Amino acid sequence: VLHRSRVRRIEEKSNRLCAAGGAPSKLPVTLITGFLGSGKTTLVNQLLRGEHGLRLLVIENELGSISIDHELIDASRQAAMPEGVVVLKNGCICCSGESPGSELERVLDKLLEMADVEGGSMPFDAILVETSGLADPSPIVQVLCRHEMIHSRYYLDAVITMIDAKHILRHLESSGPLAFTRRRPEAEKQLALADRVILNKVDLVTPEELELVAAAVRRVNRSALMVRTSNAKVQLDQILGQRAFSSARWEEALEGKLLVGDVVHAQHGSTGVTCVCLRAHTDLVLDRVQEWMQALIARKHDDLYRVKGVLAIVGEDRRFFLHGVHASQVLGHFDQSVFAPGSRESTLVLIGNRLDALQLEQDFAQLANSSAPPAPSSDKACDDCDENENLTASASEAQPVDAKSAEEAQLRRRPTAG
Numbered sequence: 001v002l003h004r005s006r007v008r009r010i011e012e013k014s015n016r017l018c019a020a021g022g023a024p025s026k027l028p029v030t031l032i033t034g035f036l037g038s039g040k041t042t043l044v045n046q047l048l049r050g051e052h053g054l055r056l057l058v059i060e061n062e063l064g065s066i067s068i069d070h071e072l073i074d075a076s077r078q079a080a081m082p083e084g085v086v087v088l089k090n091g092c093i094c095c096s097g098e099s100p101g102s103e104l105e106r107v108l109d110k111l112l113e114m115a116d117v118e119g120g121s122m123p124f125d126a127i128l129v130e131t132s133g134l135a136d137p138s139p140i141v142q143v144l145c146r147h148e149m150i151h152s153r154y155y156l157d158a159v160i161t162m163i164d165a166k167h168i169l170r171h172l173e174s175s176g177p178l179a180f181t182r183r184r185p186e187a188e189k190q191l192a193l194a195d196r197v198i199l200n201k202v203d204l205v206t207p208e209e210l211e212l213v214a215a216a217v218r219r220v221n222r223s224a225l226m227v228r229t230s231n232a233k234v235q236l237d238q239i240l241g242q243r244a245f246s247s248a249r250w251e252e253a254l255e256g257k258l259l260v261g262d263v264v265h266a267q268h269g270s271t272g273v274t275c276v277c278l279r280a281h282t283d284l285v286l287d288r289v290q291e292w293m294q295a296l297i298a299r300k301h302d303d304l305y306r307v308k309g310v311l312a313i314v315g316e317d318r319r320f321f322l323h324g325v326h327a328s329q330v331l332g333h334f335d336q337s338v339f340a341p342g343s344r345e346s347t348l349v350l351i352g353n354r355l356d357a358l359q360l361e362q363d364f365a366q367l368a369n370s371s372a373p374p375a376p377s378s379d380k381a382c383d384d385c386d387e388n389e390n391l392t393a394s395a396s397e398a399q400p401v402d403a404k405s406a407e408e409a410q411l412r413r414r415p416t417a418g
């Protein structure tokens with residue numbers, strides 16, 4: 001009832017604004033989805049930096065109570081337009097709030113209120129919604145497809161799905177003894193519902209591997225336009241202003257056999273995904289962080305979907321960041337970015353398959369106490385690990401935590417993150 005009345009309010013406000021200001025143009029909403037670490041924030045940064053002259057509003061959504069992505073969105077853009085990034089924390093945009101998708105409604109409603117105050121004009125030309133990596137895009141699309149929304153100031157322009165060419169197959173395909181528990185239906189659904197597929201991280205795979213990935217993508221989604229790239233470098237006209245969303249195709253995808261009863265959302269606690277948020281208020285010793293991550297990767301990298309954090313390191317004014325997807329982990333510093341006075345703390349988010357949250361908390365607490373070595377974790381060793389990683393991080397620039405990825409380090413730095 002609550003959300004019905006909210007969407008009606010959105011429609012009414014839109015009508016009022018239209019009546020007051022002639023016929024203002026509709027605001028396109030682009031939904032950017034994709035599994036954990038596929039490159040969504042990298043794409044958002046590309047779009048923010050692009051020379052399109054559009055004022056973009058970014059609605060960020062993150063799992064866990066700590067917002068790391070917000071820190072990683074182009075800082076200069078944020079400084080120029082601080083109201084241009086809205087972060088929805090500690091809950092998933094697709095299922096938190098009083099009903100699925102209601103968090104997004106709440107933000108869209110507020111934006112109309114802002115426009116009302118501004119005499120009808122919206123301070124943005126387009127909205128980007130970045131979902132969390134485990135989100136089911138359907139409730140968000142459903143919000144934007146409701147009858148009342150269709151008559152509002154907003155319209156869904158396209159669903160863009162980022163694909164990590166290096167890691168997607170392990171989430172889509174069933175093979176090996178642990179395949180059933182490792183396959184991620186969220187990844188499949190995000191892909192199935194795409195209007196545009198960005199096949200990202202092609203720099204990390206061979207041409208033959210890329211063809212296998214493209215074929216797997218096609219098996220799930222036959223019709224979406226597919227763009228192959230690295231570091232989310234795309235032509236802006238392949239993403240913005242697409243008018244690509246079709247509700248008929250959407251309904252067809254939802255009815256498809258592939259999706260029936262397939263998705264059990266991680267937020268509902270039944271898929272074994274753990275999200276661990278860690279904080280430390282004392283500085284960390286770089287070597288110890290590296291040792292800890294190395295040990296964790298060696299044991300758990302198949303299950304370690306995502307690691308991201310901002311770290312305060314002993315003897316360093318600059319903020320360090322830790323960024324990882326499975327075994328590919330990068331530790332380095334933001335170029336010139338330092339902590340604001342009084343805000344020096346380390347925050348780290350780990351998301352994975354059945355992680356031992358208690359053990360990770362204990363290890364991290366010990367890391368924060370630089371005089372005590374981290375206790376060996378009781379996490380069960382990963383039987384089928386096939387990669388053995390070495391730490392090579394240096395204090396002076398971003399380095400891959402795994403030595404094999406040394407050449408990727410420069411590519412994976414976020415030049416404008418700080």
Ligand SMILES: Nc1nc2c(ncn2[C@@H]2O[C@H](COP(=O)(O)OP(=O)(O)OP(=O)(O)O)[C@@H](O)[C@H]2O)c(=O)[nH]1
Nearest residue numbers: 036037038039040041042133200201230231323412
């Ligand atoms: N080698 C390589 N690394 C990339 C590429 N695109 C992104 N990355 C890196 O992959 C990591 C994850 O990228 P993000 O853009 O944060 O991914 P995301 O989808 O926003 O991650 P979540 O919000 O956690 O789901 C970062 O370290 C990026 O720098 C690419 O094409 N090649």
